[in-house]
Amino acid sequence: MIGVNERTARDWDHGVRRSGNVRIYPDGRRVDYKRGVTTTVDPSGALSSAPAPTMAALDQAICSRYLSLQEREQIYALHQTGESMNAIARSLGRAVSTISRELRRNNSPLGYQPYSAHRQSVARRPRPKPSKLAADGDLRDYVVKKLELGWSPEQISHRIIADHPDQTEMRVCHETIYQAIYVQARGGLKREVEQSLRAGRARRKQHRNPASRTPRFRDPMINISERPASVEDRAVPGDWEGDLILGAGNKTAIATLVERTTRFVALVHLPVDHTAESVRDGLIKTMGDLPKLLRGSLTWDQGVEMAKHAAFSAATDMEVYFCDPHSPWQRGTNENTNGLLRQYFPKGTDLSVYGPEDLEHVCNLLNGRPRKTLGWKTPAERLDELLLMA
Incomplete structure (x- = not known):
């Protein structure tokens, strides 16, 4: 609610303060996780080596995810009576793997003993620990x-x-x-x-939680996960996928549209640039020429050219659904169509030299080409069939 990391909130709950890379605990411990150094502050304020905490302090339950001494006594009693690990886990309300790991890691020459097991567990708890790779060997x-x-x-x-x-x-x-x-x-x-290392980096790259990612556009986006099932199964025509194919130096572009059910292709002429305003106007003009039956929805990636998606939706009454970042397979039909279009618009060419007549000619060629996925019918024939049925 207040926009801090979950770990920071837990620190506040437990009275832990941070100063740079140092975490300061209520008992006076100062832990520098970056340097791997633990110190403590005595009453006079001077720093000294951190003393080993007393067993009585460590025996206190600090979190419900750790097994308590009482639970270990219960494990011992049930284990002695021959109960299975599944039965012990059900009795304690714990995972079976927790019981299995407890009996395996905290065993002793005399078998599993609750007090010995608890002290073994407590002895492993303090952090930070020396790395396995810190010493030669x-x-x-x-x-x-x-x-x-x-x-x-x-x-x-x-x-x-x-x-x-x-x-x-x-x-x-x-x-x-x-x-x-x-x-x-x-x-x-x-x-x-x-x-x-293959990455060649001297430091670890931080990965942000996708849920906390800064919104791509000012207007709220509708994620593809919210797209209706009717779009996914291609049962009804009118749902489109779109993208840009770029020319030399990414300076020129053509917007490509393909209808998911019929594979019918439409191309949007962008003679000047491919800014959000130009793409919005081009899409509105192209979609406005279609019958209402064919204006269902549009699926696009999160490119900046769709920053004006809300204005497009308002003008055409079409919802725009956005794919997840770096997920081109979520627009598979459009990706395949762009591959076909490269036969006519090779990579590295200046796309501004193609006029509206050229784009219409290419559309006619693709829409008149039989498709295996359509039972060897053409997209134009399949679209006509669906429009007659409607």
């Missing part, structure tokens, strides 16, 4: 060698299991390798190794 040597051969971290993490099946210490996940490369103080791999 066979694991680090293996990772460095494979990175120099051009292997990706994911390939390394999976292949190491096959190369060292009996050495459990020779295990590392791909995220650990990335951390070791991108966060030098924590990871410990040499800076030169980062040049072996």
